[in-house]
Amino acid sequence: MALKRPIGETLAGLVKAKTGHVFQDIRLLETALTHSSAVKAASNNQRLEFLGDRVLGLVVADMLFEKFPEAPEGEIAPRFNALVDARTCSEIGIEMQLEDLVRADAALKMRSRGSGGNYLADAVEALIAAVYVDGGIDAARRFVLRYWEPRSRTVVAKPLNPKSDLQEWIAKTSDARPEYVIEKREGPDHQPVFTVSLQVRGFAPISGAGGSRRAAEEAAASAFLLREGVWVDTSTQKSEGARRPNEGSAA
Template sequence: MGLKRPTGNALAAALQDRIGYAFRDSALLQTALTHSSAVKAKTNNERLEFLGDRVLGLVVADMLFSLFPEAREGDLAPRFNALVDARTCGAIGLELGLDTLIRADAALKAAKGGRTGNYLSDAVEALIAAIYLDGGMEPARAFIRRYWEPRSRHVVEKPRNPKSELQEWVAQANGTRPEYSIDAREGPDHQPVFTVSVRVDGFAPTSASGPSRRAAEEAAATEFLLREGVWSREGAVS
C-alpha cells in the first residue's frame, strides 16, 4: 500500500517550499490537485485548469516579451507554444512531485505516456489558477517565472506535428494520404481511451492509444514515422 497523500494544511505545507507560496485556503489547493477521475471526489480541477491555462498564457507571453525585446513575433510564437505545451507543464509537474500528491484514479496514474502527461499538465494549470485565486496575479506570476523562465532561455522549437509530417512524407513517397480509423473506445466517459490505426498504401499499419481521438492519431502517426526511420527515437521526444 502506498503512502497516504497529505490533505488540507499538510498538503499546503508539503508544497510551500516547492511553489514559493503559502496558501491561505488549503481547500482550494486540494481541489487543484483532484482529478475528475478521483473516486468519490465532490470537486475536481477542471474549472481551475481552464483558468490556469489562461493565466499561464498571459504570464508566459509577457515574460517572453520582456526577456527578448529584439525578437520578432515569428520567433516568439514557437517559443511560447513550446513553453505552454502540455509536455512542458507535465515535466514541471514531475519536478514539483505532483505525481505523488494528485488525487486521481489509480489506473490513470499507473498509465504511461500521454495519459500521464495530461493529468500532470492539467494539475499544473489548476495549481496556477489556485495560486491566482488565493493570492492574486503577483504570486501566480512569481511561481510561473520560477519554473518557466529557466526553460525560456533554452533554444526551443515548435512541437513536432506527427500527422502533418506523416502526410508530407506519404505524399512524397507514393502520392497518397494516410487514413486513420478508430479500432476501439474504452473507459468511462470522463476518461476515455481511444485506439486508432493509421494505414498507408504499401505499408503495414500502425496503431496506438490516447485519451482522445486526436492524441491517438498523433501517437499512431509517431509510431509509423519511427518504424519507417523517418524519425529517430531521440528526435521524437522533446
C-alpha cells in the same frame, strides 16, 4: 503501502514550499489538485485547468516579450509553444513532486508514474489558476517564473506534431491523405484507451493507442513516420520529444 495523500494545512505547507504562495482558501487548493478521475470527489480541477492555461500563456508571453526584445514573432512563437506545451507542464509537475499530492484514480497514477502524464500537466495548470484566484496575478507570475524562466534560457523548439509531419511528408509526392479509423475503445469513461488504425494509400496500415482519440492518432502517425524512416528514433531517451525528423529522408 502508499502514504496517505496530505490534505488541509499539511497540503498547504507542502505547496507553499513548491510555489512560494501561502493559500488562504485551502479548499480551492484541494480542488486544484483533484483530477476528474478521482472516485467520489465532490469537485475537480477541470475549470481551474482551463483558467490556468490562459494565465500560464499570458505570463510566459510577457516573459518572452521582455526577455527577447529584439526577437521577431517567428522566433519567440516556437519558444512559447514549447514552454506552454502539456509535456513541459508534465515535466514541471514531476519536478515539483506533485504525483503524491494529486487526487486521481490509482490506476491512472500508477500507469503514469515517473513519466508525468496528462493528469499531472492538468494539475500544474489548475494550480497556477488556484494561485491566481487566491493571490492575484503577481503571485501567479512568481510561481510561473520560478519554473518556466530557467527553461526559457535553453534553446527550445515547437514540439513535434506527428500528424502534421505525416501530412507534409505525404504531400511531397502524392495526393493521398491519411485516414484514421477507431478500431476499439476500452476501459472506463474516466480512463479510456483508444486504438486507432492509420491507413495511407500505398503503405501498410499501422495502429496506435492512447488515452484519447487524438493521442491514439498521434501515436499511429509517430509509428508510421518511424517505420518509414521519416523520423529517427533516438530510443536511448525516453520521451516522445526525443524523436527528431530525419532531414535526409524523402518520400
